[in-house]
Amino acid sequence: MFHPTDHTRSVSLQLSKVLDDIGVNDDMVLKRRQTVMTEESLRTVMANLQDMKFTPYNFGSRTEGTTTAGLRADSDTLACNNQFNIIQDLSEWRHGYTNLLMVRDANTPPGYCLLQKTYDDVPQPVNYPPCEDFYVDSRSRVLMKNDWFVKTLPNGRVRHGPSQSIQGLPGFADDDLVYAYYCKSWPREARILTEAASAGNWPSEELKRQAMNDGCFVVPVGCRGTENEELQWRISTSLTERRLMFSLNIVQIRCYVLMKMILKSYQSIDSEDALSSFICKTVLLHCIEKEEENLWQDDNLLNCLNTCMKFLHDCVLLEHCPHFLIPENNLMARRISPDIKPQILAIIQNILRSDGKALEDIEIDQLGMRITGQFQTVYPGCIVTIQVPSALEYKQNISGHLLFTFMRSLSNRIGGYLTELTHLQTENVVQKLSVSIDKLTTFHSEGTEYELKACELISNFLYMSLGSVLASNSISKNETIHRNSLVMLDQGSANDISSTLKWASVFYCKGDMPQTISILDTILEQYSIERLQSVCCCYQSRDRGKPKHEFEEVCVEDDIKHVLKHTAFCVRFLPCEVNCVPEELKHEYFRPNMDALHKDYWMDWAVVDSIPYYYFLLYKVQKIQGNMERQQAAFDKLRQAIDSDSNLGHRETDLNLLAQCMEQQGMLDDAIACYTASTDLRPAHNAAYSLISQNFYRRHSNNR
Template identity: 40%
Template sequence: MFHTPDYYHNISMRLSEVVDDIGVNENMVMKWRRTALLRETMQTITPGADGRQMTVYELGSQSEGTTTIGLESDTDTLGCMDDNIVIQDWSEWTPGKYNYLMIQNETTPPGYCLLQALRPDAPLPDTHETDDDFVKDKSGRILVKNTIIPDSMPGGYQRQGPSMAFAATPGIFAADIVITYPCKSWPQSSRVFLDRQETNSWPTVAMKRYAKTTRCSVVCVGSKVSENADLEWRISTSLAERCLMFNLNITQIRIYILMKMIFKTYINVENLNNESYISSFMCKTVLFYCIASKPSKIWKECNILNCLSFCIQTMNRCILAGNCPHFFDHKNNLMAGKISTEVKHQLLERMSNLISCDETFLFGIQIDDLGERLQIKLNMINELHHDIPQPDEYTMDITAGLLLNMGIESSRTHYDFIHEMKDESLEMKLKILLQTVLHFTRYYRDGNMLEKTACRLLAPLYCTSIGSLIASQNIQINNTVSPQALDWLEAGMDSDVASSRLKHASIIYCTGDMERVAFILSYTEEQYNTEVTEPLCCCYNVYRDSLKRGFRQLCQYDAAEFKYIVAYCVRFFPWEINCVPHELQYEMFRSTQEDLQHRGTHDDWMDYAVVDSLPYLYFLQYKTYGSLQRPEEQQQALTKLMRVFETEDNLGHRETALNLLGQCMEQENRPVDALQCYMISLRLRERNNAAKFHICRCLANTIS
C-alpha cells in the first residue's frame, strides 16, 4: 500500500478535475469508442458486399478513448485478410484458404515467427517458390517473406514499415493501416499467460476468458535485432489488449493519458533525434503490469498522483534493465534493438529528473494547457496567459472531429468501392451495386445496432449511384429518365444535406426539365444552413482551417443524424457523363499528358468530375434560372456563387468552383472577370486543372 502525503490527495483531486475538463471522462471515452467501432463496422461490411474477405478493426488511442485533442493521436486500423489463415499445427488446416504454418524456433526472436506456405488443396507443405515473395530455407520449407503484402495503398497514404500512413490535418485525424493475416488460434507463447492461474485479481478470469476468444494475427514486419527480418512476422495480440483497455476505470485511463503527456513532454524530445523511444504501447504495457501488481482499491481519483508516480518508477526500471516485457508474452522485449547505450543514459538522466521531482513536473506540460490548468486549480496562478477552450468547448471540438471523421469514412468507403469497379462493364457495375444494396438490407434487417447504423449511413450513397448510372444510360438513349432511376435517386436523397439532391437536380437539368430542377434546388437550398453545414470531401487530404461554430454546437452524438449537417462533394464518374452539364464535364479531362506525370499515386479522383455541394448548387441555379428567363434570380445565384469563396473555408475543390464561376462570367460577357477566376484557380492547383483549357478557350473567343 502507498504511503500518501496529505497534500497528494488535494493535488490528485485537482489533477483529476483538469483531465476531466479536457475531455477525459466516461462520457467522452464512450464517444471515442462508439465512433471507432462504427467506423470499423463500415469498413468491414462494405468489402463483404462483393465477396472480398477482410475484417477491419480500429485500434489504438482513439478507439480506446485514451487520447485528447492536444495529444493528436492517430487512428490505428488493422485490416485482417480473412482469405488467409495462420495455423499452429496441421489439424487447423482449412480448405478454401491460403494456409500458412507458424514456425517459432531458436532462430526467431520472441514475439515473432516464420510462415511456411502450405498447399491449397491438402494439408501438405508447398514445395515451389512461385515468385520473389517466397524463399526455400535449408530444411526445404517454402517460407513467406513479409513483403508479400502489396505496396498498393488508398489515396493519400504512404508506406511506413508495416503500415500505411495518412497524415493529419486540422479536423482530420492521422491514420495508420496495418494489413495482417489472422491466426486460427493463439500461439503457445502467448497462450501460456491466459492459461496461468494467478492469485491477483487483474486481469480477471472473465477478461482472460474473453481475450482467448479474440483473434491473434501476424503483421508483416521483422525484428530490429534479427538477421532474417524480411522473413519474420510480428505476432499481434491487439484485440486482447483492446479488451483490457475497455475494462480500465476512468482513473486508470487518466493515468495512461498523463503518462503519454509526460513522456512526450520530457522524454521523447528533439535532442533524442525526435524519436519516440518510449512509445505509447510501452506506456500501456507498463500500466498493465502496475494494475496487475497493485490492489484494485488504490486506483481511484484521490490517489491518481501516487499511482502515476508508481507507473513512472516502473518505466524507469524497464529502461534501466533495457527490457519492457510484452504483457502477453513476457519473453518478448519491446525495447529490443530500439534503445542504444547512449540513448539509454540520456533516458535515465531525464527519468531521474521526473522521479526526483515532486508534482511540479506536471506544471511544465503544455499539451492541452494541462500545466497551467492545474496551477489554476491549485490557486497558484489567477488566470491563463492566453485563451483556451473551456470544458464545453472541448466536448464540442472532440465530438465534431469524431463525427466529421465518421462522415469522411462513409464517403471514402463509397468512393473506394465505386472506383475499384471502374473497369467493369455497365451491366456488371449495376449488378455489383444492386448486390451491395441487398447486402446492406440484410445487415440492416439481421445485424446489431452498429451494423444497422452503418447501413443507414452507407446505403443512400449506393442508391444514388444506381439511380445515376441508370439515368445516364436513359439520357443517352432518349433524353429522359426512367421511373426506375428516379426511384433509386429518391431512395438516396438523405445521404447528406445536399450532394444526392444535387446529383438528382443535375440529372433532371440534363433532360431540360428546368422547372423541376428549380424546385429541387430551392428545396436543397432550404436544407443547407450555411451557418451550420460543413462541406466534406474525401478525395484527398483536405486542409481544414476550422469547423463552423454552428456545426460544432449541433454535433450532439447521434451517428445516424449527423448527416443532416454535412454536405459531401458531388461526384460524377465517366459512365455518368450524360448526367453532367457540359461546364462541369471539363473536369473529367483536366490532365494533359504532361500533367499526368505530376499526379500522385492516388489522384484517380482527377479523372472524375467532382465539385463541392454549395458552389454547385448556386451554379445550377444560375444556369436553371437563365434557361427559365428569370434574370433577377439568376443574378442572385451568381452573387451567392461569388460569395462562397469568402464564406466557406473548407471547400475541397475550390479550383473547380472557380472554373464554374469563370464560365458563368463568360456567359455574362465578362471575359476579364472570367480570366481572373481561371488564374486564381491555377494558383490553387497548378497542375491537373481544367482552368488551362478555359483560359485558352476564353482568350480565343475574346480575340475572335
C-alpha cells in the same frame, strides 16, 4: 483499502479536473471510440464491396480514446490479408487459402514465430520454395521471409518496424500501416487467461472468455539483433489488447495518458525508442491486474500514477518488462542502452519524489499551467499571458476534428468505389451497383453494431448513384424516368445535400422546373446552407482546411448520422450519368490532358462542390423562370460562396460555372478574369482553357 492523504486527494482531484477539461473524460473517450470503430467498419464494408481480399483494423490511442490533442496520436491501421490462413496445427488447414504453419525452434525469440509453407491442396509442408519470398533452412523447412513488403513500399512511405509510415505532413499525425495475416486460434505462447485470478478482479471472466476467441495476427518483423531475424514474424494480440483497453475506467485511462505525457516530455526517455507508449500500456495493464480495484479512484489518481511509475522504474532497472499476454516476451530486451539507463531511472525517481510537482513542467495541452492556474510566461522585458482553450472549446475542437476526419474518410471510400465504375458500360454499372446494394443488405443483417452504421451510411450513396445512372439512361432515350429510379433517388436523397443536389439535377436536365424548384426549396428548408461544412477528398493533399466553428458545435452533441446533415460533400457524376449533368458542368468531362503523368482518379467525372452547385442550379432555374431578382440573388450567393469557403475542393470548377453565368449575363471581361483565376488554381486538366477559347470566339462573333 486505499486511503489517500489530503494532499494526494487534492492533487488527484485537480489532475482529474484538468484531464477532464482537455477531453480525457467518459464522453470524449466514447466519442473517439465510436467514431474510429465506425470508420474501421466503413473500410471493412467497402473492401467487401470491392472484392478486396483484406480486412482493415484500427488500433492504437486514437481507437482506444487514450490520447489528447497535444499528444497527436498516430493513425495505426492493420491490413489483414484474408487469402492467408495462419495455423498452429495442420488440423486447422483450410482448402482455398495459402496456409502457413506457425513453427518455433530453440532460436526463435518468445513472441515470434516462423511461417512454414504447406501445399495448397493437401495439409502437408512443402519441400521446395515456390518463389524468392521463401527460404529453405537447415532443417529443410520452407519458410516465408518477412521482408517482402519492403520491396513494395509506395513513394512517400518509409519503413518503421513492421509498418509503412507517411511522415512529415504538416498538421497531421503520422500514418502507420501494418500488413498482417490472421490466425483464428489463441497463440500457444500466450497466457491462458481463464486460469488466472487477479487481485484487481480484472480482466473479468466474461472478458477473458471473449479474449480467448480473438485469435492473433502475425506481422512481418523479426526480433532486432537475433539470428534469422529476416525469417521471424511477430505474434500480435492487438485485438485482445484493444478489448482490454475498452474495459478500463476513466481513472485508468487518465493514468495512461499522464504516463504518455511524461514520456513525450523528456527527450532522453523517448529517444531511440528506449521506452514507448506500448510499454506504458503494458505497465498499466500489469498494475490493474495486480492492484486492488479500489485503487483506481478520481481522488487517488496521483497514487495510481505513482504505482505505475514504480512498476516502470523496476522494469527499467531490471531491463525486463513482460508482455501482458505473452509474458516470456521481454519488451525491454535490447532496447535501453547503458548510457541512457541512469538518465531514465533518475527522471522516474524525480517524478516519484516530487509528489505530483513534476507534472507542473509538462507543456503538452498546457497541462502544467492548468494544474497551477498560472497562465503567464516571462520573456525578456515582459510578461505574456497565455490563452488556453476552455473545456468547451476543447470538446468542440476534438469533436469537430474527429467527425471532419470521418467525413473525409467516408468521401474517400465512396470515391474509391466509384472509380471502379468509371469506364464501365451503363448496364455493367447498374449490375455492379445492384450487387453491392444486395451485399449491403446481407452485411446489415449479419454485421456488428458498427458495420450496421457503416452500411446505413453507404447504402444511400449507392441508391443515389444507381437512381441517377438509370435516370440518365432514360433521359438519353427521351423516356419517362422509371418509377424504380425515382424510388432510389428519393431514398438516396435522404443522406446529405450532395445526394439531394443530384436528385435536383435529374429533374433539371429532364426539363421539369417545378420539381427542380421543389427539391431546391426542400434543401433550403432542411439545411442551413451557409453553415454547412464542405468536405472533399478528391485531391491527394491532406492539408485542406479545417472544420468550421458551427460544424464543431454540431459535432459535440450529434452522432455521425446527424452530422452528415451538416456536411456538404462534392457532387460527383460518372460518365454514365452525363444526361443528368447541366450543360455548363459537362465541360468538366473534357478537360485538356496537359499532364498525363499526374491525373487524379476523378478526372473523367464531372465534380463540383455542393454549396456553389446549389446556388448555380438556383440561378439557372430562376433564369428559366424569368425571375430576375432571385436570379441575381443566386448569382451573388454563388460568387460569395466561392470567395469565402476555404474548404472547397473544386474551386476551379466552381469558378468555371460562375464564369459561364457571367457570360450568360454579358459580363465577358469578368468571365475571362474568372477563367484566369481558375487556371491559376489548377494549371493542368482544367476545362477553363476550352471555355476561354469559346468566350473569345463569341466576343469576336459579336464584334463582327
